[in-house]
Amino acid sequence: MSENYYEFTLIPLPYDYGALEPYISTQTMQVHHDRLLKAYVEKLNGALSTYPSLQKLSLEQLLGNTCAIPASIRTSIVNFGGGVYNHNFFFASLRAGTSENKPVGSLASTIDHHFGSFAEFKKAFKEKALSVFGSGWMWLVKDRKGGLLLEQTANQNTPISLGHRPLLVIDVWEHAYFLQYLNLRADYIDNWFNVINWERADALFGMT
Numbered sequence: 338m339s340e341n342y343y344e345f346t347l348i349p350l351p352y353d354y355g356a357l358e359p360y361i362s363t364q365t366m367q368v369h370h371d372r373l374l375k376a377y378v379e380k381l382n383g384a385l386s387t388y389p390s391l392q393k394l395s396l397e398q399l400l401g402n403t404c405a406i407p408a409s410i411r412t413s414i415v416n417f418g419g420g421v422y423n424h425n426f427f428f429a430s431l432r433a434g435t436s437e438n439k440p441v442g443s444l445a446s447t448i449d450h451h452f453g454s455f456a457e458f459k460k461a462f463k464e465k466a467l468s469v470f471g472s473g474w475m476w477l478v479k480d481r482k483g484g485l486l487l488e489q490t491a492n493q494n495t496p497i498s499l500g501h502r503p504l505l506v507i508d509v510w511e512h513a514y515f516l517q518y519l520n521l522r523a524d525y526i527d528n529w530f531n532v533i534n535w536e537r538a539d540a541l542f543g544m545t
């Protein structure tokens with residue numbers, strides 16, 4: 338019934354491949370979703386194929402309790418399951434862009450309170466996203482106490498394994514921007530701010 342249980346499926350983008358132009362190119366979205374995410378889905382299903390007891394678990398349950406996964410496939414589940422979870426979250430957190438894009442609702446006021454202003458938040462987020470070494474992700478999460486936290490994860494690691502609730506994420510693996518931006522990660526980050534779906538982030542922030 339749900340895409341969130343084995344066998345996992347390639348969830349379609351919630352918008353057209355070109356919807357994020359000019360900030361994220363059609364070709365980037367096609368390669369990223371149809372080739373890279375598809376490969377993660379297939380490898381995750383392959384890793385789980387001989388473990389029926391794990392097939393009843395959702396991706397969140399698997400990644401939220403990685404100690405319970407048999408050691409022989411734990412790394413595969415962390416890498417491929419994380420790859421599926423992180424990409425699904427990333428694609429769902431974007432929408433058609435505008436340079437006026439800014440936070441809304443209680444998340445907006447909490448960002449102002451925590452970081453001083455939206456401009457200060459952007460500065461801090463961008464600095465941390467630029468400093469992710471190698472392949473990884475840069476997140477805004479809600480921590481266990483309900484506060485905001487900027488969090489980097491390496492490879493396909495995910496904040497839900499740390500008990501944190503993701504609100505926003507940018508994929509800073511080179512494959513996420515190289516076709517369009519070459520090595521200019523800073524330009525990619527600047528333009529990513531234009532395509533954030535802040536309504537979704539605010540709804541996630543407000544969930545109890």
Ligand code: MN
Nearest residue numbers: 508510512513
């Ligand atoms: Mn990616």
